[in-house]
Amino acid sequence: MTPPPIPFVRDFTPLYGQAERLTPRIRRVLANNPGPFTFAGTGTFLIGDGASVAVLDPGPADDAHLEALLAAVAGETVTHVLVTHGHADHLPLARPLAEAVGAPVLAHPALSPDQALTDGDRLTGDGWTLEVVATPGHAPEHLGFALLEENTLFSGDHVMGWSTSVVSPPEGDMDAYIDSLDRVMTAGFDTLWPTHGGPVTDPLPFLTALKAHRLGRDAQVLEALARGPSSPLAMVPALYAAVDGRLWPAAAQSLLAHLIRLERRGDVMASEAPSATTVYQLRG
Incomplete structure (x- = not known):
């Protein structure tokens, strides 16, 4: 039986180097690092305005992107620099940004952050609350961040709207990946904001098709070995x-x-x- 097609979200117009307003609490600054694994580039999210701003997935080592982020938060107080996982298009700019704005880096303990995060931790700011959601599979240290006021999940690379995620051993684990899919499905988020590409605005059918695709791949592998x-x-x-x-x-x-x-x-x-x-x- 052929799995249902995944309703990919590929209609995306990149806006590089500027803070783009997405929701009342969310802005995005897109790094100019498009490629076969990053789609249009790394989207760094700014959560909150003014008195307390969290910056999520600062991105690759890119001076122009750092300058764009600093310009976007000029006059604001950055209280948290958050990282979903340790890949080169997410983590490297975390420390330079944190030092520039005087904020701590928060991430999974495996990344040696200033403050280690574990599943269920809550971070608060002026008008926003983020809850840590452990979503290993793409990487063992992968964390999602749920914005409770909008019932939305910043899903990093665990769930991307434009493509399936690479699960590459030894750090990638397909069992953990599928378990994390189940967890996100059960949570009932209204929207998923991946680090690459646009949002998934109808998560349940998307996640259902994504899981079916992975299970279908299991079946294809067994058929090939037969x-x-x-x-x-x-x-x-x-x-x-x-x-x-x-x-x-x-x-x-x-x-x-x-x-x-x-x-x-x-x-x-x-x-x-x-x-x-x-x-x-x-x-x-």
């Missing part, structure tokens, strides 16, 4: 024929994540350590 042993890299051309070839190495890593999940379940086996070239076969 035809004979194979490796993640060898499966990519057939299973990702419609995907940009630049993404095939990352696709092989996601297939590896599926195979590790299937090996845990006892469905497949391999004779060597997991890698994109490891040959897997059906068990039994």
Whole structure:
């Protein structure tokens, strides 16, 4: 059975270097780092105005983006610099920004922040409350941030509207990723704001299709192995024929994540350590 198509959100007009008002409590400054993994670029979110502003996912090491962020918060008090996870398009600017504005960096303990965050922690400012939602899978330290006043989730790279997320072992874990999807589905958010691209404004159908896609990929991998042993890299051309070839190495890593999940379940086996070239076969 073919999973329902994911209703991707790709209608997005980039506005670089300026603070764009999105909701009464949310602004976004977009870094000019478009690419096959970042879509139009890294969207740094500013939550709140004036007396207490949280900056979420400061972005890549980019002097122009730092200048744009500082211009956007000029005359305001930045109280928190938040990071969803440690990838190079999210974390590097956190420390330079924090030092420039005199605010602490807050993130998962694995990132050695000034203040470590754990699931369920709450951060408050003038007119806003953020609750930490642990969403490992894309990265083990991945955190989402729920803006309670708007019933919205800043979903980082766990859920992106424009594409599926890469789950790349050893730090990426498909079981954890799917568990995190279930958690976000159950929470019933009205809107998801990914770090890349536009919002997901009808989350439940989107998340349902996203989960079905991942489970469908499990089934495709098992069907491929029913035809004979194979490796993640060898499966990519057939299973990702419609995907940009630049993404095939990352696709092989996601297939590896599926195979590790299937090996845990006892469905497949391999004779060597997991890698994109490891040959897997059906068990039994």
